[in-house]
Amino acid sequence: MLVLDDLVKNFGALRAVDGLSLRVNRGEIFGLLGPNGAGKSTTISMAIGLITPDAGSVTYQGLGSPTHHMVRKNVGVAPQTLAIYQELTGEENVLFFARLQGVDNPCVAARDALERVGLTARAHDRAATYSGGMQRRLNLAAAFFHKPPLLLLDEPTAGVDPQSRTNILELVRELANEGAAILYTTHYMEEAQKICDRVGIMDEGKVLVTGSVEELLAKHGKETLVMIERPGGETRISTNDPLREVTSALEAGDVTGLRVERADLETVFLSLTGKRLRD
Amino acid sequence: MRVILTIAAKDLRLLLRDRTNAFFVIVFPLAIAIFFGSIFGGSSRSIPVAVVIESAGPAATDFANALEKDSTLSVRILPSREEADASVRLGRVAACVIIPKTFDADLEKAMAGSRAIVEVHCDPARQAESGLVVGKLNEHAMRAIVRMFTNPKINSKMLAQSKLALVLNPNMTSQQRERVSDVLESVQELFKQQNREAAAAAAAETSKKIAGSVNGDSASNNTENGNVPVSTPSSATSPDPFLALPIKIQSSTLASESTEPPSTFAVTFPQGLAWGFVGCIGAFGAGMAEERRRGTFMRLLLAPCTIASVLAGKSLACFTTCIAMSVFMLLVATLGFHVSVANWPLLALAIVTCSFAFSGFTMALSGLFKNEGSARSAGNAIVLVLVMIGGGTIPLAFMPPFLRTASQMSPFSWAILAIEGAVWRGFAFTEMLPSLCILLFIGALGFLLGNVFIQKRARA
Ligand SMILES: Nc1ncnc2c1ncn2[C@@H]1O[C@H](COP(=O)(O)OP(=O)(O)OP(=O)(O)O)[C@@H](O)[C@H]1O
Ligand SMILES: [Mg+2]
Numbered sequence: 001m002l003v004l005d006d007l008v009k010n011f012g013a014l015r016a017v018d019g020l021s022l023r024v025n026r027g028e029i030f031g032l033l034g035p036n037g038a039g040k041s042t043t044i045s046m047a048i049g050l051i052t053p054d055a056g057s058v059t060y061q062g063l064g065s066p067t068h069h070m071v072r073k074n075v076g077v078a079p080q081t082l083a084i085y086q087e088l089t090g091e092e093n094v095l096f097f098a099r100l101q102g103v104d105n106p107c108v109a110a111r112d113a114l115e116r117v118g119l120t121a122r123a124h125d126r127a128a129t130y131s132g133g134m135q136r137r138l139n140l141a142a143a144f145f146h147k148p149p150l151l152l153l154d155e156p157t158a159g160v161d162p163q164s165r166t167n168i169l170e171l172v173r174e175l176a177n178e179g180a181a182i183l184y185t186t187h188y189m190e191e192a193q194k195i196c197d198r199v200g201i202m203d204e205g206k207v208l209v210t211g212s213v214e215e216l217l218a219k220h221g222k223e224t225l226v227m228i229e230r231p232g233g234e235t236r237i238s239t240n241d242p243l244r245e246v247t248s249a250l251e252a253g254d255v256t257g258l259r260v261e262r263a264d265l266e267t268v269f270l271s272l273t274g275k276r277l278r279d
Numbered sequence: 280m281r282v283i284l285t286i287a288a289k290d291l292r293l294l295l296r297d298r299t300n301a302f303f304v305i306v307f308p309l310a311i312a313i314f315f316g317s318i319f320g321g322s323s324r325s326i327p328v329a330v331v332i333e334s335a336g337p338a339a340t341d342f343a344n345a346l347e348k349d350s351t352l353s354v355r356i357l358p359s360r361e362e363a364d365a366s367v368r369l370g371r372v373a374a375c376v377i378i379p380k381t382f383d384a385d386l387e388k389a390m391a392g393s394r395a396i397v398e399v400h401c402d403p404a405r406q407a408e409s410g411l412v413v414g415k416l417n418e419h420a421m422r423a424i425v426r427m428f429t430n431p432k433i434n435s436k437m438l439a440q441s442k443l444a445l446v447l448n449p450n451m452t453s454q455q456r457e458r459v460s461d462v463l464e465s466v467q468e469l470f471k472q473q474n475r476e477a478a479a480a481a482a483a484e485t486s487k488k489i490a491g492s493v494n495g496d497s498a499s500n501n502t503e504n505g506n507v508p509v510s511t512p513s514s515a516t517s518p519d520p521f522l523a524l525p526i527k528i529q530s531s532t533l534a535s536e537s538t539e540p541p542s543t544f545a546v547t548f549p550q551g552l553a554w555g556f557v558g559c560i561g562a563f564g565a566g567m568a569e570e571r572r573r574g575t576f577m578r579l580l581l582a583p584c585t586i587a588s589v590l591a592g593k594s595l596a597c598f599t600t601c602i603a604m605s606v607f608m609l610l611v612a613t614l615g616f617h618v619s620v621a622n623w624p625l626l627a628l629a630i631v632t633c634s635f636a637f638s639g640f641t642m643a644l645s646g647l648f649k650n651e652g653s654a655r656s657a658g659n660a661i662v663l664v665l666v667m668i669g670g671g672t673i674p675l676a677f678m679p680p681f682l683r684t685a686s687q688m689s690p691f692s693w694a695i696l697a698i699e700g701a702v703w704r705g706f707a708f709t710e711m712l713p714s715l716c717i718l719l720f721i722g723a724l725g726f727l728l729g730n731v732f733i734q735k736r737a738r739a
Contacts, residue, residue, distance in 0.1 A: 050577055050737075073583035083574035100582040142578065 001026050001181035002150055007056035009042050016042040018205035024181045031196030032185040039205040040185035041080050044152050048077055073101055078143035080154040082135050086128035090119050090138050094145055101146045113145035116171055133160040151182045169195050189265035208272045220271050221263030229257030325353040326408045329363040329375040336383025345419050367400055367533045368704050370696050373408035374401045387440040389525030399530040403546045413530045420526035434470045544616040549698035553691050555604045556637045560662050563597040565654035567645040580737055587730050594638040601634035626701035633694040636718040639725025646732025665689040690721045
């Protein structure tokens with residue numbers, strides 16, 4: 001659906017994006033995982049044509065040229081910096097964008113989108129009176145109300161409480177299941193691990209590896225750590241087959257506690273870059 | 280103290296980071312200083328006046344020549360009073376001066392109490408300039424009188440004519456007639472002597488300057504005799520003909536055909552409307568920068584429409600506000616202040632055109648600046664200057680030539696002229712057409728520039 005090929009973007013002397021290539025398929029959530037300043041937002045901006053890349057190309061397969069304004073209505077964007085009118089109510093905001101997009105039934109679309117982000121009760125309050133997390137959800141509603149086949153979500157869960165975060169992740173999953181191709185940026189590896197079908201790990205403008213979470217873990221993650229507590233003390237076993245280790249430990253008996261620590265994307269990032277995702 | 284200094288340093292740094300802001304803090308005051316400096320100081324400036332010479336006599340020609348030589352007036356001689364009035368009406372000149380057919384004949388009978396009248400028709404919207412014109416005319420009238428009394432050809436004829444007029448005046452008692460006659464006799468003696476002296480002086484090739492001062496003295500001798508007292512023109516309406524100057528400047532404001540002279544409110548209404556447009560520009564000029572700050576600019580760019588249509592939508596809002604403001608102002612003016620409008624359809628046309636022009640102008644302005652703060656301050660500054668030079672805040676006569684040219688480029692000058700044309704100048708459609716075309720051009724250019732600027736900014 002979305003194909004980014006060898007994108008390069010410089011800001012003065014700074015190379016924000018450096019030869020980035022990736023593709024996002026229909027019904028798939030592609031997670032772009034990277035620390036602050038990795039170039040995630042710049043990549044999104046290039047993907048929607050707001051920033052012209054210095055080199056490389058953006059293709060929307062089957063939709064046409066992304067520089068054409070009629071093609072861009074197939075894209076929904078939730079930018080990292082909130083893009084809503086504080087003076088308008090939640091409903092007025094989504095309604096305005098729905099009318100602008102030329103949606104068939106803007107009122108229904110707006111109400112539906114607000115419902116899905118859990119803002120129905122506050123739909124008639126001005127956005128300025130919303131909490132940070134609510135504004136973030138409104139920002140998301142303004143991205144998907146027209147059910148676009150391509151969704152670009154730039155840190156849609158920033159500043160959102162755990163309860164709402166779970167709701168948002170579920171919503172994103174639903175949207176993908178409905179057939180949308182979703183590019184999802186985050187620096188929360190738990191999120192990426194939880195909902196992304198494939199993940200690209202990004203640092204300093206480059207995508208270092210891409211693949212499913214399982215693949216990345218298998219390839220770049222360390223072995224799983226199994227910790228077995230016995231009255232005499234704790235034993236740590238590094239293994240590729242944690243299930244077997246646990247079974248044999250239980251068979252041996254005398255176990256007072258058991259902990260399994262799986263390798264995660266954090267360790268993948270660490271092993272790829274030699275630094276932690278968030279220092 | 281440390282806190283205060285820290286805050287001050289931070290604020291100064293913020294100011295300097297935004298280059299447009301810094302520009303307006305440093306460069307703009309300089310521009311304003313130069314602007315006002317050249318208005319209140321400075322040199323060559325002249326008030327445009329139209330002059331019609333209806334009288335064929337030498338005094339009329341003399342008077343007109345004197346006006347032409349005056350550097351504070353820029354005189355355009357026109358063949359008829361209709362054309363002169365039209366040029367005031369169309370705002371081309373501040374006033375027109377008419378030297379009537381009877382000017383010379385009346386002046387010749389001056390000593391018998393007759394008065395020659397010079398008519399001035401002033402543009403009611405250019406009071407300050409008209410005032411200067413009337414002042415200048417009074418000065419020239421005084422000079423003309425002095426010249427007249429010292430010109431041998433004129434003064435002898437004048438005495439003869441005046442004597443005749445006295446004899447024929449039925450309103451005088453014989454006693455009065457006798458006394459005036461006596462005075463005229465002695466004046467005649469004085470003139471004769473003076474004329475001989477002048478002839479001798481000319482023969483001796485005395486410089487003109489000296490001749491002038493001698494003449495000036497003899498003129499004041501005349502007044503000391505108490506027969507031609509100097510009176511201010513405002514007291515020229517005095518019932519005693521001998522207490523009046525022989526030349527009277529009769530000024531009136533120009534009325535459009537068949538209507539009365541406009542009320543003060545009618546004159547100020549178009550300017551009020553211009554300030555209303557300033558308000559609309561202020562409300563919408565920072566619109567694009569605002570969208571950018573909110574981040575919503577991006578969503579607008581992503582909508583399945585062109586940037587031009589986003590711009591068109593924004594300017595439609597501005598246009599609607601301009602129209603609503605104009606209608607409101609018009610209601611207040613007509614219902615509250617009894618301003619009568621000469622031509623309603625033309626006024627509607629003028630307002631629609633102005634609204635178009637100013638919404639286009641606003642779009643150019645809104646595309647020009649990236650940052651909301653600079654869009655506001657710079658926008659206000661630009662608009663303020665344009666209103667000042669084009670909006671009649673400062674009379675054209677007070678401006679040096681380059682500012683007068685700039686004033687021609689200010690959309691406000693054309694807007695005010697068009698609205699005045701419809702309200703009280705009594706413009707015909709063809710007379711309004713040039714202003715309308717220029718306003719349409721300004722509006723279209725504004726949209727075009729705004730579009731170019733925003734397209735440029737849309738893609739980083
Ligand atoms: N308009 C700009 N001008 C100059 N530099 C920029 C601009 N936009 C981004 N950058 C730089 O490009 C790099 C990548 O920025 P980007 O916003 O894409 O990072 P990110 O991965 O989205 O980070 P975050 O997780 O903090 O949102 C950064 O070093 C940033 O400073
Ligand atoms: Mg970002």
